[in-house]
Amino acid sequence: MTTKKRVVVLGAGVTGLSAAYRLSQNPDTEVHVFEKESEVGGLCRSFREDGFILDYGPHKFYTLIEGVLEEMCQLMGDDFLVREKSQNLFLNGKYFDFPLKMTEMLTKFPPQKSLEILASFGLSAAKNFKNKVDPKSYEDFIIQRFGKSLYQQIFEPMANKMFGNPSQLDPHLAEVRISSPGLVSVMKQLLSRKKIDKTISAPNFHYPKYGFGMIPEKLKQKSEANGVKFHLGVKVKELKLQNGKVSGVSFEDKSGMVQNISCDDVVYTIPMQAIAELIPQLAADVRQACRFVSFRHTIIYYYLLKSQPVLPAMWVFYPESRFRFGRLSEMTKFSPYTAPLGHTALMVDFTCDDLDPTWSMDDSHLGDLLLDQLKPLKLFNKDQIVKNFSKRFRNFYPVYRIGYQERIAKIRSLEKEFNNIYFVGRLGDFNYNNSDQCFDMGFKAAEHIQTNGHVGERWGELRNERFDKYRIVD
Numbered sequence: 001m002t003t004k005k006r007v008v009v010l011g012a013g014v015t016g017l018s019a020a021y022r023l024s025q026n027p028d029t030e031v032h033v034f035e036k037e038s039e040v041g042g043l044c045r046s047f048r049e050d051g052f053i054l055d056y057g058p059h060k061f062y063t064l065i066e067g068v069l070e071e072m073c074q075l076m077g078d079d080f081l082v083r084e085k086s087q088n089l090f091l092n093g094k095y096f097d098f099p100l101k102m103t104e105m106l107t108k109f110p111p112q113k114s115l116e117i118l119a120s121f122g123l124s125a126a127k128n129f130k131n132k133v134d135p136k137s138y139e140d141f142i143i144q145r146f147g148k149s150l151y152q153q154i155f156e157p158m159a160n161k162m163f164g165n166p167s168q169l170d171p172h173l174a175e176v177r178i179s180s181p182g183l184v185s186v187m188k189q190l191l192s193r194k195k196i197d198k199t200i201s202a203p204n205f206h207y208p209k210y211g212f213g214m215i216p217e218k219l220k221q222k223s224e225a226n227g228v229k230f231h232l233g234v235k236v237k238e239l240k241l242q243n244g245k246v247s248g249v250s251f252e253d254k255s256g257m258v259q260n261i262s263c264d265d266v267v268y269t270i271p272m273q274a275i276a277e278l279i280p281q282l283a284a285d286v287r288q289a290c291r292f293v294s295f296r297h298t299i300i301y302y303y304l305l306k307s308q309p310v311l312p313a314m315w316v317f318y319p320e321s322r323f324r325f326g327r328l329s330e331m332t333k334f335s336p337y338t339a340p341l342g343h344t345a346l347m348v349d350f351t352c353d354d355l356d357p358t359w360s361m362d363d364s365h366l367g368d369l370l371l372d373q374l375k376p377l378k379l380f381n382k383d384q385i386v387k388n389f390s391k392r393f394r395n396f397y398p399v400y401r402i403g404y405q406e407r408i409a410k411i412r413s414l415e416k417e418f419n420n421i422y423f424v425g426r427l428g429d430f431n432y433n434n435s436d437q438c439f440d441m442g443f444k445a446a447e448h449i450q451t452n453g454h455v456g457e458r459w460g461e462l463r464n465e466r467f468d469k470y471r472i473v474d
């Protein structure tokens, strides 16, 4: 009789689920998934409220990674709608197409501003051409590519809202978040909308008929059918070490009882820095690196409305500082099946840290504050609101602070040290990525475990060549 390999997956977001699903396709592997919430999906979940289906912020499914779309289409079948994307930017009281088009900038911006933008764009391009210096921060990166004027008007206030002070952020964040392969492409993108570069902006995307959460639900169903054991509502307390490897997981079940399970491999998708709490005997330098790693929190505020759709696009970015939020989006534009007839749902999303007053503000005060800021946009009246409330998530936006890369490398070095733990996913690998990249990481971790049996050199190569090169496409 052959003994099965036992793999423990920490976290049932889409990264953990895709790893579990792929592992479960091999009958010689026993898979256990541990999740602290009572349901799977992490940030890719949907929930129901008064007849509405709501996501945790706007989620489109778009990928440039070979094989991932095919796999998802197979999983979702007829429930995967193809949607034509629309996104806007709101500035100086006007809506712009996004990515910005030069013609619109010239006609809709005040003439003096347009000239300023063009002049500073040209100046940066000339400087760059003559003497290209490596950018030291997010701020440097953007100014080099777009000029100071556009940086100050759009990118700086937007970055402040989403990620924190851009002069203290690593330029890698801009590489990931603002796909800009070079000046020629930027100019093409600015001058024409006919030829949209699919690596910069998605022309269309896939979306599940009844909310993004259908994807994790389907992954769970298929995995369960293949024998994966889900431990939901369970808190992982400790990773046990033996003979230099992670030999087991200790967890507290729903009744408060502490239990242990042994394992051959661990797929780690929960917040990376939590490893310091889970392995008490970690070296001091790794603990120090864990303390440096930080995430920003996400707040999504929902207005359920008795109204026809209210936004001019699926989502709109609001860089100006008079708006606390960075983006508004509308569920019914993603799928009309997500609201009762004659209704729509607006989502207001932004990030913050512990010290931000909005993080601890109660729902009704926060709702009033946002409503005041929404008023000049004239999207809806107060008497159209059926319900309003927020959902808040701790630690979801990795902060790529200057200096983070060496700290992450230090924590990642545990993979090689223990040779049977894999850091993957947005939180697990501290990788500012989208769900398609999470599926890819989960699948790749599973395949690696099954073909190699240990971390080894190949895993490091995969990380450098593939995971670290992911870019977000709006």
Ligand SMILES: Cc1cc2nc3c(=O)[nH]c(=O)nc-3n(C[C@H](O)[C@H](O)[C@H](O)COP(=O)(O)OP(=O)(O)OC[C@H]3O[C@@H](n4cnc5c(N)ncnc54)[C@H](O)[C@@H]3O)c2cc1C
Pocket: 010, 011, 012, 013, 014, 015, 016, 034, 035, 036, 037, 040, 041, 042, 043, 044, 056, 057, 058, 059, 060, 061, 062, 234, 235, 236, 269, 270, 271, 274, 298, 349, 396, 424, 425, 426, 427, 428, 433, 434, 435, 436, 438
């Ligand atoms: C506002 C917003 C908009 C987005 N838009 C898009 C989009 O349009 N398209 C797209 O593809 N992606 C989008 N994303 C990104 C996408 O949501 C993430 O990439 C993806 O959800 C990350 O999945 P994950 O499994 O790595 O992490 P998570 O979803 O965070 O999963 C981690 C899981 O681990 C669990 N966990 C944490 N700690 C423990 C513990 N100690 N023990 C057990 N379990 C634990 C958590 O509860 C969670 O379920 C967006 C994200 C946000 C915030």
